[in-house]
Amino acid sequence: MGTKQASILLGISRQRLLVLLAQGRVKGAKKNGRFWKIPVSKSGMPRIIPARRGPEGIWRKQQAKKAQMIHVNQHNIQGNKGKPPEQFQPVVSLKDSKRNDYGYELYISGPCYIVYRPYKPANCGAHVWIETYEAVQFLHTEFNLDPSTAREPSKQLGLV
Structure with a gap:
């Protein structure tokens, strides 16, 4: 999936997701030219690797039931x-x-x-x-x- 869909699923802004991608914290994400390809886990959510320091991330861990x-x-x-x-x-x-x-x-x-x-x-x-x-x-x-x-x-x- 792309960054727009992933940010909506995670409940964070697209800009914050781009920062996480640049830090290499989105598991399995690959850049294809100008665009990111973000894989999803079995639960249908992108996997974010937690940071070692600082506050805990506020992204959604599980997919919401229904919009x-x-x-x-x-x-x-x-x-x-x-x-x-x-x-x-x-x-x-x-x-x-x-x-x-x-x-x-x-x-x-x-x-x-x-x-x-x-x-x-x-x-x-x-x-x-x-x-x-x-x-x-x-x-x-x-x-x-x-x-x-x-x-x-x-x-x-x-x-x-």
Whole structure:
């Protein structure tokens, strides 16, 4: 596999994975021209050789069960046109293995990627969605009718 797929599986940034590759700490990885070829173990994960000093690595040791899927429902967007705001339907859905949660805004706390599969859509029929193995937090599950009182997501999450 390549560096993008390996970094997503390990739960680390691509830049951190490139550092580990340069240090020779990814077991069996070979550079082919400009690109890295990273083998996977029986568990489906790249193997990282721990360092002798410093803090323990924060990469994922086992593959996550299944990625969470974030989908923007275009049918609800179309259905909300012409309705008063208090009747709006949520347009963002978080699909986990057993349930669906709906809201208007969400925050993804780690790496994620956008998937576009026009010839193999998801079970719900979506052709484009976001996948992540990280925690996802809904910021708004109710539509805010007064934009002047809406809080900025960066302040809400304590990022500012």
